[in-house]
Structures are given as C-alpha cells and as structure tokens.
Amino acid sequence: MRDIVIIGGGPGGYVAAIRGAQLGARVCLIEMDRVGGTCLNWGCIPTKALYKHAEILRTLDKSNTYGIHVEAYAMDVQQVQERKQTIVDKLVGGVQQLLKSNHVEVIKGKGIMKDAHHVIVEKEDGTIEEIEGKHLIIATGSLPDTLPLEGIDEEGVWNTNDILAFEEVPEKLAIIGGGVVGMEFASIFNGFGSDVSVLEYLPQILNQVDSAISKRFKSMAKKSGIAITTQAEVKKIVKTTDGLDIHYRCKGKEHILSADKVLVAAGRRANLAGLELDGLGIAYTKKGIQVNENYETSVKGIYAIGDVNGKSMLAHVASHQGVHVVEHIMGMAHKEEKVVPSCIFVFPEIAYAGITEDEAKEQDIPVRVGKFMFSANGKAMTLGKDEGFVKLIAHEETHDVLGMHILGPHASDLIHEGVLAIQNGLKIEDMIETIHAHPTLAEAIHEAALDVLDLGIHSLPKKK
Template identity: 55%
Template sequence: MEKDIVVIGGGPGGYVAAIRAAQLGAKVTLIEMDKLGGTCLNRGCIPTKTLYRNAEILNTLKNIDEFGIGVSSYDVDVDKIQNRKRKVITQLTDGIAQLLKANGVEVINGKGRLIDSKTVGVSLVDGSELEIKTKNIIIATGSKPSMPPIEGADLPGIFTSEEILDFERIPEKLLIIGGGVIGMEFAGIFNAMGTKVTVIEYMPSILAQVDSDLTKRLSVSLKKRGIDIYTSTKVNKIEKDSEIYRIYCEGKKGELSFEGDCVLIAAGRTPVVDEINLKGIGVSFDRRGIKVDENYMTNIEGIYAIGDVNGISMLAHAASHQGIAAVEKIMGLKKENKNEYVPGCIFIFPEMSTVGITEDEAKEKGIPYKTSKFLFGANGKALALGEAEGMVKVIASAEDDIILGVHIMGPHASDLIHEGVLAVGSRMKCREISGIIHAHPTLSEAFAEAVMGINGEAIHMVPSKK
C-alpha cells in the first residue's frame, strides 16, 4: 500500500510531523534508527534540563540560610542523578510511542534512505531490507555534535555534549571549548555541582546571538559564581598526561594553557546529511544543511526537510513547528498569519531567553528604535523568590511603537518569553501591552513595566533624566 507521507527521523520534528499528518487523515510511516524523541529527548534538551534542575536545587542549598533554614550537610549521589534522568527520558519516550500508536502512525525501527523521489529504502535492525512507496517524503534526520579541527580533539576521554550527559563522577576541573548555548548550560550545571569550570570561546563574546546588554551582565554574574571565561581565544592543541588534560591556546594577550581532569567540546552541531543518498537523487545541500523553500520543500517536488537537518534553526520547537507547517502544506491546508519568530531559551543561572531583534542588530540594520529595561530587583515576586538578578529588555520601533524584540535574563525567563513571542509575532504596539492587566505579585509584571518604560510610563522605575 502506498503511503501519503514517509518521515525519516523520529525526533521532535519527525514525530510531530507524523502525528499532525495522521490527524489530517494521511497514511503515515515513521522511520527511526535509534530511539523515538531523537537528540532532544534522549541526548539533548530533556536530559540537560533534568540535570539543570539538580543544579538549581544545589544553588538553592548554597544560599538556604537566607531563607532562615539550616541544612547542616548534604551530598551528591551521581548514580541517583543518572537514574532520575533515565526515568524522565523513558517516561517521555514511552509517551511518544503511545501517541504515535494512538494516531495510527506506522513506526519502523531501521535506517531510512532515499531511493528516488517516491521510494524510501529501510535497513531494518534484523539486517533485512524494505522499500516503501510514498507520495511525499519528510527528512528529519537531525544533527550531531561538531568536532573542530583541533589537534588532540580525538583523545580518549574527551566528551561531546551527548557523552557528558552520562558522567559517572563530578570532575574537579572541567575545561569547556565553546561558549555557545550548549557550553554555557553545562558550565552552569557543573559549577553548581562544585566543579571548577573554565570556558574557552573563539568569538569576542559568549552567546554571540544574544543581546550584548544581557551577555555583559551574565559574564559578570558567572565570574562571581567562579566560572572563568576566556573570549577571543583560539584553541590550538589538546594533550593528555596521565589523567590530566592540557589545552594550549592563543588569546588576546598571547599564549595560554589550561589544565583539567575533564574536557567538553561544545562547538555546535552539524546537520546529519550522510548515508541517506541525497547526492544520489539530486537533493541540494551544503555543510549548513539541506536547502529548502518557505514551505520546507527541497529542490525536488514532494521531498521536504525539517528541523536541524535544514540548518535554519537548531531548536527542537522550531523543528516541531516546521514539521507541522510542512505537513499542512502537503495536505493542502492553508495557514494564515504565518509566524516564524522562534524564541531561544538558555538554561543557565540566571536563565536567559530572547525573541526578535537585538539592539546590536537594530544598530547594524539602521532601524530607528527605542529600548527600555526593567530590573528584577524592583519586582516583588523576584525578591520573594530570592532571585532578583537580571532584567527584561524591550526593543520597539521609534516610528510606530511596534515591539521588535524582547530579551530576558532572570528567574523563569524561559516561561516569561512567550508573552514576548506573542507581542513580536503579532506586531503588537507598546500601548496594547500596557493596557493589559498583569497580576500582582508576578514576574510577568517586569515585562509590562519594561514595555511601559518605552514611552516613559513605567510606574516602578525611576524616570530617566532628559
């Protein structure tokens, strides 16, 4: 029986696309060579955030006396941490399997490849081969950790972002190559566990895609927590002597070297485009990923690519969004008000989140803009939580008051950003937000105050001198 859609890859792009297709009445087959949930669920977002919760509790314990609570001692049990992480992953992967079954999606455990624009070959786990005829194909093969061309990067014991999730002991000194989202999240996690962390970043700033107002404040905060950060620093070589790693670098002031008992290479991720026969049938791609149009269709009619593999946005929620959009296009569903603003969340201490344009980008593009910042130190809920560090920054058009960007550093930033996503995505004006009642005492009031500050109307902010 010919399928309507075959999806190659069961991550957050692939399985969501398969479920949405089934909801719309399509006959769907999902091919996954490993575990349902892909990198995000098994080797990325979910296990990392589970460990982040451990780190969050440890940070609270370090300051528990501020709340009038005395804790004489505590210890960290790595085995229990890992067991809890595995339990969370299993619960979610089992849930996805049930959802696919309930929606009538056929799931095949094997390795998919393109035979032609209407045929998918599958190498099954038992060694046999299978061919599936289909009207449409969605490629959702995801990404893998990038390995930079550094001498010694392949030494035994050096971790990628996937391997370090299964750590068996807490390192004394962790050296992290890469100050992007992955590197900084692990820096925060292991710092909370008592590890001495050093981050080495080639670019002039950590988290280069984030508004520089926030990254400057974050850098100061992290240094206070004992995390050493070296930017504009190139790693030339890694050596191992017994159980100690040495990293040789070149920085702003000349040659540097660092020692540690653990090294994490967090140099980003690379789309998985190998072994699916893209070249064989003429699908266009380069090192950044498979090339797609606005509907995520490749240069070949009926073949789509979603998620990390197309390189547009390497975020799980972007993959899911693209999967739904591709399926709805295939099934002839017209969608109005297409919103492509993707929020970014960074689970460090304090949390960070962002959507829309940064002030740096507004300057580069010559966009007339206004900004407003509201500090969590003036927010009652943040003070009550004992998490008053950080701020909400809003960027609006100087011409028509439309909100162009929202950037948050502080408690629950990953939850608060969604009001910003709605504002930016719907091109809302500042007065539309300021006219909405925000409950008190809540962290969301900080967003409302930041928006009101654009036009000098914030209540709990000292007016700026004209």
C-alpha cells in the same frame, strides 16, 4: 502506498507524523533509534533534568539566607542519572503511545532514499523493507560537531553526548566553546561543584544574544565561579599524567589550561549521513539541505525539516516546520512564521525573541528601549532570584513591539508574552493596557513596557 513517509522520529518527524495522521494521511515513520530524537534522548530534556539538580544544589548553598540551616548534603550521581533517564523514558513512552493512538506506522531501522517515492529500510535484524510513499520528509536531525584539533580523540575529551553520561563530577572541567550549549553545561557543572573554565574564540560568549545581556551574564557567571576567557584560539589538547592540558593562544600570548575533563561544545551539524543526496540530486551545503519556503528540497515531493535543513537548530522550530509541511502536503494554507523564541538554561535563565538593539542600529530602525530590573520586582525578591532584567524594544514612531530580551528567573516561561506581541503586531500600549497580576514576575514585563514610553511606576524617572 503511504501518503507520507518520514525519515527520523525527533521533534520534527514525530510531530509531522501525528499532524499528518490527524489530517487523514496514511503516515509511515522510520526511526533507527528511539523516537524523540536528540532533543528528548540526548539534548533538551536530559540537560534540563541535570539543570534542576544544579539549581537545587545552588539553593542549598544559599539556604542560610532563608533561615534554613542544612548541616550536610551530597549529590548521588547514580541517582541523578537514574532520575534523568526515568524522565526521558517516560516521555519517550508517551510519544510512542501518541503515535500508536494516531495510527502512525512506525518502523525501526535506517531509512535510505531510493528515489522521490521509495525508501529502503535496513532493520536491526538485517532484513530490508522497501517503503513507498507519495511524499517523503527528511527529519534526520543533527550530530555533535567537532573541531580539527590535535588531541580531540584523547580519553577524557567529551562531546555533548558523552558528558550526559558522566559517572562522577570532575574536579576541573574545561569547556571549549562559549555558545548556548557550552554555557549551559558550564552552569550545570558549576552548580555540581566543578571548577569550570570556558574558552571562547569570539570576543564575547553567547554571541547571538543581546549584547547588554551577554555582558551582564558574563559578569554574573564569573561571580559564581566560572572562569571565562574570550578571544581564545585553542591549538591542541595534550594528555598528561594528571589529566588534560589545553594549549591556546589569547591576545598574542600562549597559555595552558589544565583540566580533568574537557567538553568540546562546538555546536551541531546537520545529519546528512547515508541519505544519498548526491544520487538523488538534492541540493545541500555544509549547513544543511537547501529548501524553499515550504521546506521542499530541489527534488519535488521530498521535504527536509528541522536541524537537517540548517535553518534553526531548535526543537520547537523543527516541530513547527513539520506541521507546516504536512499541512502544505494536505492542501492547507499556512501562515508565514515571524518570530522564534530562544531559551538558554543558565543561572539565571536567558530568553529572547525578535530583534536586538544592536540589530536595530545596524538596520537603521529607529527604536525606543525600555528596561526593568528584577531587583525591583517583589516576586523575584521573595524567590531570592532578583538578578537580571527585562528589556523591550519598540519602533520609535509606531510603537510596534519588535523585540523582548530577558535575563532573569523563569525567563523561558516569560518570553512568550513578547512572542505573542511581536507575532501579532501589537504595540507597547497593548502591553501597558494589559493588567498583570501581582505579585508576579510578569510585572517586570509590564514595567519594561511602561519604561519604553518613560512612564515607569516602580523605576526612577529617566534623566532628561
């Protein structure tokens, strides 16, 4: 009998497997496709590979500003796809080696739970194997969601998996959905040279982001050539001789948007298919499997981590939950997580952690806010990436750091200073008293901290 049996080898499942093995557990990992899951094979990694190509093209477009004159250049889509796949394959191979080195038993096949201690594995060759375990962890991840739209199945209508396999850059790309995924692909294909249009149902794009950042980024995206329409209710998609027409309603009027390809970026949904949850009595909703504070389901001994429980569809959250569960199973105490960083790979990057200024107002939390523009940061200017700002939120009385929000270069790398501060209950004074190297982008964080207390050195005094 195995100590832990895990269904799904994504960033939740494989991390849980390795951590369990480190603690001396006998672990079996069941994966029907490739280890690494959506993140490594069809999500985070391949999209960031494409993001880099788009970034290079954007730099080449502005090469004259650096005194570098490039006569001509073109993008080889096949080579782009090959590089993307090489990166994915190398990382998948690395995960496979880690599992092997940690003596994790890996079985390729579809895992179906029989009861709280048995999983039936349907293998590729048609054979069936029954695996017994003391504890089961469901880590089946998520799938691209869809919309109940007429024409959603027309040729040329992509989901987020389809678009990664593009064979040529569409001249006109329409994206339904202005959330994280929609805006990331909008930025990438805008960089590739597509005429990109985004239709968003809500009043603003990136609805979960601090409103000041969302509004500023929307303006920057439009300036770069991305057309954005909010409060757009898509009615149907119609195939035409020239491509696809999206029929939508906005502010009481009917409109048609024509495109060569349409990306439906409707988010993701928990992958509950084939788990036999009803038969086992495992409680779930449309959002995902219901779990308690230790990610245990309504059936004792069965846990659910990552996207499948619907709490947060982020790879690093899945990994964290996986570690939490196996440490709980092995009798270790685990600190409650307080803050989760989120990163959006657009141009420029967006990253945030903690509460927004709007949330503070809604919760009647008195706060002080500090901001610093990258346009006044020396390193950002030398990089030619001086758009955006750092925004810090602290409690008005205690000066505890409550939130950090960044729109600007390398935001995804800079956010962790804020995560560390919020997670450990640090105060704005702690950030101010920390020496930040010069010239670095991180100095913008230091200046934002100073601004919280009206002590900014490299910004104009606030008007009283």
